[in-house]
Amino acid sequence: MSKKIEELKFSGEWDLAPAPESTNHISVKKEYQLFIGGKFVKPKKGKYFSTINPATEKKLSSIAEASKEDVDRAVKAARKAHSGVWSSTSAKERGKYIYRIARLIQEKSREFAVIESLDGGKPIRESRDVDIPIAAAHFFYYAGWADKLNYAFPNQNPSSLGVAGQIIPWNFPLMMAAWKIAPALATGNTVVLKPAETTSLTALKLAEVIQEADLPPGVVNIITGAGATGSDIVNHKDIDKIAFTGSTGVGKIIMKSIAGTAKKSTMELGGKAANIVFEDAPLDQAVEGIINGIYFNQGHVCCAGSRLFVQESIYDTLLRKLKDRMQSLIVGNPLDKNTDIGAINSKEQLGVINKYLSLGKKEGADMFQPSCDIPSKGFWCAPTLFTNVSQSHAIAKEEIFGPVLAVQTFRTIDEVITKANNTPFGLSAGVWTDKGSKVFNLTSKMRAGVVWANTYNKFDPTSPFGGYKESGHGREGGLHGLAPYLKF
Amino acid sequence: MTKRIDVLKTYKIFIDGKFPRTESGRYYTLSNNGKGIANICLSSRKDVRNAVVASRKAFGSWSGRSAYNRAQVLYRIAEMIEGRRDQFVAEIISMGGSKNAAENEVNNSIDRLIYYAGWCDKINQVFGAVNPVASSHFNFSLLEPMGVVGIIAPADYSLLGIVSAMLPALAAGNPVVVLASEQKPLCSVTLAEVLATSDVPSGVVNILTGNTSELIPHLSAHMDVNAIFYCKNNPKEINQIQLAAVDNLKRIVLSKNSDWNNSAHETPYYISDFMETKTTWHPIEQIAGSGSGY
Amino acid sequence: MNLSFNTLDSPSVDKVGIEDRIARVKARSIKKEAKIKGLKLALNMIDLTTLEGIDTENKVKQMCYKARHLHDVYADLPSVAAVCVYPNFVKTAVNELKGSAVKVASVATAFPSGHSSLNIKLEDTKIAVDSGADEVDMVISRGRFHKGDYGYVFDEIAAVKAACGKARLKVILETGELGNYDKVRKASDIAIYAGADFIKTSTGKIQPAATLPVTLVMLEAIKDYYYKTGKMIGMKPAGGISNAKLALHYLIMVKETLGNKWLTNKWFRFGASSLANDLLMQLMKQKTGVYQSTDYFSKD
Incomplete structure (x- = not known):
């Protein structure tokens, strides 16, 4: 390509004003x-x-x-x-x-x-x-x-x-x-x-x-x-x-x-779920599913899709889309109706997450966080993704319980099944592909209690939830x- | 001082969420011990036709709602009847019944609604199946709503009869056309008022009063009715329905127990009677199989 | 004929997933200064439209006057982006709007069905352009599209584009007739690669017209093209956008999908007629603090 394409920007032009939910109708005792x-x-x-x-x-x-x-x-x-x-x-x-x-x-x-x-x-x-x-x-x-x-x-x-x-x-x-x-x-x-x-x-x-x-x-x-x-x-x-x-x-x-x-x-x-995106997936919806899989509830989700596996042929496109989408996530006041990522539940948990962020960098992975304004008081962590990750990195093996995504690539379905199951956990998994027969192949091979296909983090009272291993x-x-x- | 004159109620039929008078303009007088209680619409075959059209129109949206939502809608009916309890009790008594029996009937009607509401999102968990076929396919069977269901309500019950007769088909996701009890129609009309102000979408329940033996031939021969639930004990009518239903192979369900207070009328098998079983085959690719990290 | 468009590899679109995304867009709450800015932005993006069998010169003149004088009691209002008319009214509109920033757009190519020969469509386009239209809104041949004759659809768009000269070309996909989101994506890609300056959802004559999910699919096509080529393509949802709240949700979607650069009427338009007054009423509500009545806003 002859000229460099300018990256898109998602804030600074028309930013949302605060829209806090009212608290005057609640009763909390002393x-x-x-x-x-x-x-x-x-x-x-x-x-x-x-x-x-x-x-x-x-x-x-x-x-x-x-x-x-x-x-x-x-x-x-x-x-x-x-x-x-x-x-x-x-x-x-x-x-x-x-x-x-x-x-x-x-x-x-x-x-x-x-x-x-x-x-x-x-x-x-x-x-x-x-x-x-x-x-x-x-x-x-x-x-x-x-x-x-x-x-x-x-x-x-x-x-x-x-x-x-x-x-x-x-x-x-x-x-x-x-x-x-x-x-x-x-x-x-x-x-x-x-x-x-x-x-x-x-x-x-x-x-x-x-x-x-x-x-x-x-x-x-x-x-x-x-x-x-x-x-x-x-x-x-x-x-x-x-x-x-x-x-x-x-x-x-x-x-x-x-x-x-x-x-x-x-x-x-606990869990350390694999979220697997094949090259024939509906990519834009997969991006949304990845976001929802790991940044929902600040990543404090046992079934969070914390390990992302992307087929190599779509890796660049998907990562670009994912990073763009991360730019439009709003971090801040949990009571604001526009907030996408709220506060980390406790100081202790923030400490755990931060430990993994430095560990990830120390182990040689590349960290990406969108620029976002973070309040001075309280416990916060920007949505984070790590690329250049391998199976043996701690951030790819251990449950972080925070908004931290470890991205890996794969070439064949055999390879990704092996990698996805290569964990002592087995709570959930996600698979993204346009081909139904591949979905059912994956669901039968995943050693996990819940498998989401072309969606993620869906819950319903009629649907059993629980883990393997x-x-x-x-x-x-x-x-x-x-x-x-x-x-x- | 002049005595205050009561305002008498006009009992109308219920089609597509509205309360028209019968197209025919006819009526019959309901009485108890020789005393007139009310004039009731004597519905015609055209009312049947209109009710079926309304039902068919409502089929897509009612059957397409989530089972959870249907459960909530049925539960809401129970809440609404609870709020009109006194009116129902009074109506049952006026048509000839003791206070105790009337209260019992209203209680059972409410509880029956709750019972069937609970089945909406469970019926497929009990009756559906994943079938382990020998080939490389994922194969499952689900029950789906059948279509428009015609219901002939029990003759000698008022509220409990119509509620019990229409609930299984509704819980299954079907719209219904109900022929109300000819002898005890008051609660059916009041129930329609409850339905109109609850969350039941227009056309899902249509209630016609009148001479059931006159209407049965038209309802059971109608080519756009998919099933009939017959809750009376008249062998002649049963035979008539069975013959008329053949032309479009309507499913016919007969209630076998005529004691509607009996909990035998609380069964998921009534619901499955108004559902069709659909089986889906889907390939499972076996590219990986051996050699994977399974 | 460009054969590559019979095999063009558009990514698939998952309906349930896209509707989940739309639910998040609709959950955005736009308040205070962000709301005022958004309302003005939306106003400035409107293609004020009349496309009726009973259109007359007088009707077009009245609409043009409205385009220039949206609500004079409110100072510093932006104007709408353009008026959109049939080709035979372009001259009238150009005349009425002389000296204003409001552009004149004309539908063309046997609007709305698109059933005519290529010659007539090109002639139709030329009449509009020669009469002074700044923009041409064409319709694609949906019958050919459904037959799988993508090459034909592509070539036709390219030919109309050539006939447009300096005028910007908006290509109407008529998404309400396309059947599903995969087809919307496919038609978007064909239009973009064939030379559209804008892609547009609907004629307004078919239900459903513009919807949020359909527009999102088209925005994603624009974005993918941008990252491939560096070229920006405009987007115009048309029909069915009649209230301010919905318009603001469209803008949120543009902002979160394509970013800041598209938040201008050079790259985003609303095809609408009654939307303008609802935006004005909301602006007056923000200014005065009281809810407004339509009696106080002129209907042209």
């Missing part, structure tokens, strides 16, 4: 107690911790820290509710309670969305359009299963396990609570749920909704705290099942703790998500 036996009760030891807004580092509220005694109270309340009321409540009426929760979340959806973004740092566009609707949909879907379990498991006469201890992460606080509570209640279990310590608020708002829905006391107990509280739940003798979503490291600790007990478990753990065991969502809460 102090939150533990939700045990249908009531909000003070923690036995009187200890509280602060929850902050990661975008401003300002304190939002004080949250009760549950001690071992509090965990015991919660488990006792759950046990009493299970044997006293819940297991004898007809399946139909059980379903109607769950429908109520779904409807109340829908009614209060904007309040939930704003609080989710305040507490967790995710963009309001996502909490409003993804997290909260999916949470409500989950309750709605599982409500319908309550009186239909015999059709899901014919000739099995399924019955509930008892008390489920559920521990959820900070990346999708309300949505994860819904994924845990809805199937547990539909199958007749009672629960003790612990949200992550940096994002307790929407779980506590959910406790208020559960009160408003008039659920029998003790059917749902929500207790707050950090790892120690989680450990007390895991080790409590009167819990029948542990459902955990979080890192593979913690998952392994839990599995060791419950080894030798009768406790059942589901583990939804070190990404965990058991499935959440869909008909399959009922089984881990039932005995046959």
Whole structure:
């Protein structure tokens, strides 16, 4: 080519003005107690911790820290509710309670969305359009299963396990609570749920909704705290099942703790998903899928498409398109309706991400970040991609849990299948091609629990989710998500 | 002081989301113990024709909605009936029924709506299948809505009858043309008012009152009706429907249990009755196979 | 005939994916100073259009007056970009718009169906150009396109382009008749490579006319061509864009797809008639703080 083509610019000419979502309609208390036996009760030891807004580092509220005694109270309340009321409540009426929760979340959806973004740092566009609707949909879907379990498991006469201890992460606080509570209640279990310590608020708002829905006391107990509280739940003798979503490291600790007990478990753990783009893919939509795969929720997604594999013949074109698209992503105030990438959830997590950024550079990969204005306060990371990456780089092997994409190339389908499966994780994968037969080839060869074809990061209550290998065991969502809460 | 005069209600039919009077202009008088309650439209074959046209028009959008959305729409009907509970109870009593039975009937109607709402996004999870064919193909079967379903509601139930009769076809994703109970039509018309103000799209449910034996031949012979759900016990009518349905091979479903309070009427098999099974074959390329890192 | 266009390798387009992208465009919230700037920009990009069987010289004159005097109570308003008329009204429009920045565009080539011989289409084009049209809006032969006769479609566009002389050529794909996004992309590529200065969605006579996803497919074709050749091609969605909010979403899409350089009426146009007044009403709303009534805005 004779003359150099000028790169396109995407900002500076007509930039969007701030469009903050209003916060005057939400109610956040100064102090939150533990939700045990249908009531909000003070923690036995009187200890509280602060929850902050990661975008401003300002304190939002004080949250009760549950001690071992509090965990015991919660488990006792759950046990009493299970044997006293819940297991004898007809399946139909059980379903109607769950429908109520779904409807109340829908009614209060904007309040939930704003609080989710305040507490967790995710963009309001996502909490409003993804997290909260999916949470409500989950309750709605599982409500319908309550009186239909015999059709899901014919000739099995399924019955509930008892008390489920559920521990959820900070990346999708309300949505994860819904994924845990809805199937547990539909199958007749009672629960003790612990949200992550940096994002307790929407779980506590959910406790208020559960009160408003008039659920029998003790059917749902929500207790707050950090790892120690989680450990007390895991080790409590009167819990029948542990459902955990979080890192593979913690998952392994839990599995060791419950080894030798009768406790059942589901583990939804880490991932390092391959997102594979073939030369015959719809490229512009693939770019959007890559963006959504890795920059959705600041990359705090266990199924994030963090390893991008591009067929060599389209590498230059795709990378150019991808970098252009990254220029138009807006990083900043999570409550601004135009924000694409919000705040990193915590200082600690930002430290982890930054460690990998320097490691990537040190290992010889090339880092690209679009220029963007980053606020001075709070925890932020610009969308990042690394090229010139090989399989043995740490950024291509380990879960970063941030907006960091490692790009590699491939030539043949055999090669990319080998590389994609060359990981101890197996949660998800993505494939982009115009050829259906290739899609099904890939889906049958991927050692991963979810495979997205020509799309990415789609979630639905009817669709089972969960991993192969070190990404965990058991499935959440869909008909399959009922089984881990039932005995046959 | 003069006594206040009540305003009497005109009961009309329900076609394409609107409330016309019957095209024929005819009526019959509904009475209980010799006392007139209301004048009810005596629908004609042209009303049947218009209702089928409206249904067909609504088929694409109703069947094309996500199952989740259909579930929410049906759930919303339950919420709306709950809000009009007293009116339904009063109507059932006025047509001859005890307060207890009336309340029970309304409760069961609401719960039945909830039951079928729940099936919308589950029916294919229970009845669909991935078929392990021996060749290199991905092969799956899904149930799909059938088309316009004609429904002859149970004769001696009011709200519970019509609700139970139309729900399976609706949950499956079909639009319906319902011939309401001739003896107990009031709740059918009030239900139409509920549907018109809920989220049910126009034309998805059409409700005709009148002489069912007069209308059955036209509905069951109509070439653009795909199935009939018959919920009465008249062998002559059944035979008539079976003969008329042959010309376009309408599917005919007969309800076998006439106790509509019985939970036997809550079954996904009623839904699958109004669905067709579609199987898709798609190749799976086997270029990689051995030698890959699988 | 250029054989390469029978085998032109346009990338495929995934419908669901493109609609996901559009959902994100529509989620953009345009407020305050960004809104005012956007509204003025949109106003300045309008091709004020009348293409009716009942058009008369008087009607064209009235529209030209409106083009020059959008809403005189509002100071410092930009003018529209152009007026768009049938070839027999070009002279009238040129006369009326003398001395203004408003260009005159003419449809041509047996608009809207395109069913005529090449000779007549070229004659039609020449009449428009000789009458003083700055821009020519042609239609492609959709029947030939659907038959797979891409070479014919390509050659026809090239011939019209040659007949245009200095006038800029806008090529109308009539996307509402093309059937799917892959075809839209294919037709875009043919038009661009055959010499279009602008590609345009619709005649306005067929539903659906312009849509956000169709326009996005065309913008991507323009972008790929730019990165291959360094040449800029303009884009004109036409028909169905009647309110300010939608127009702003189009501009957001242009900004995020093609970037700053296309945010001018040299490279982006709206084919619309009622859009102008809605933009004006929104501008007045921003200025006065109260919602406006159509009674206060002239309809020409």
